[in-house]
Amino acid sequence: MLNRRARVVAVANQKGGVGKTTTTINLGATLAAYECRTLLVDLDPQSNCTSGLGREPAAGESTSYEMLTGAATLAETVLTTEFPHLAVIPATPGLAGAEVELVGMVGREFRLRDALSPEALAPYSFVFVDCPPSLGLLTVNALAAADALVVPIQCEYFAMEGVSKLMATVDEVRRYLNPELAIDGILLTMYDERTRLAQQVADEVRGVFGGMVFETVVPRNVRLAEAPSFGRPIHAYDLRSRGSQAYLQLGREYLERTAVHGVG
Ligand SMILES: Nc1ncnc2c1ncn2[C@@H]1O[C@H](COP(=O)(O)OP(=O)(O)OP(=O)(O)O)[C@@H](O)[C@H]1O
């Protein structure tokens, strides 16, 4: 695994609040805990991934905005965290401006891919890109740069709403920008086992996507919602919580899956 190029994974779903950022932080931190060198890229102007790790960029420090616009290299934007093997490229609300500026740029869909050059990725095994809740240029940059997607789906009403649009976008990206784009898995999140609805949604998603859906299901767990306000991944906030155990299990399943696919 050490000699392979990092696997770049976009955590994407244009539906808001489905668990993209929670999954980016906690799957990433889990893999780092398993000693995989992991980089998180915050590509959302809401910058929840950045704040959820307690790593606000200081004034004048470069962020994903500078990386996308070419004002800084990847290495210049990386912040370490208190966890070995886990680093983050932060975002600020100013990233919203990049979405507008990119429109006028040459190679606008490939700015992230160019920044994630083989040399820049050499120190990492996994890169997880936290996407914003839209299918705009920031998400398209992530999809064009990625080897694969992870798609969180919330086990609630309208869970499947917009998923077909996401899949249509994935098809277009494969056709025009990134033919090799794979789907590493669809993740059922915020599963409340006490409700029939959650079970119905899970059954429906598995019926449509079959083996693409991770066996691991992330339960609705208040500890997962609390952890970001302490700037910590769940395993460092409450290791014994059900949310923590779910992401630890997801990490193992993810490593098995990607190893089976011959990557890592
Ligand atoms: N399994 C869970 N159990 C309980 N709360 C959760 C769980 N997963 C996420 N949350 C909470 O739900 C909210 C939305 O989650 P999150 O921010 O990860 O979604 P998102 O898809 O990144 O949202 P956005 O589209 O706005 O970027 C957050 O407050 C988060 O802490």
Ligand SMILES: [Mg+2]
């Ligand atoms: Mg988010």
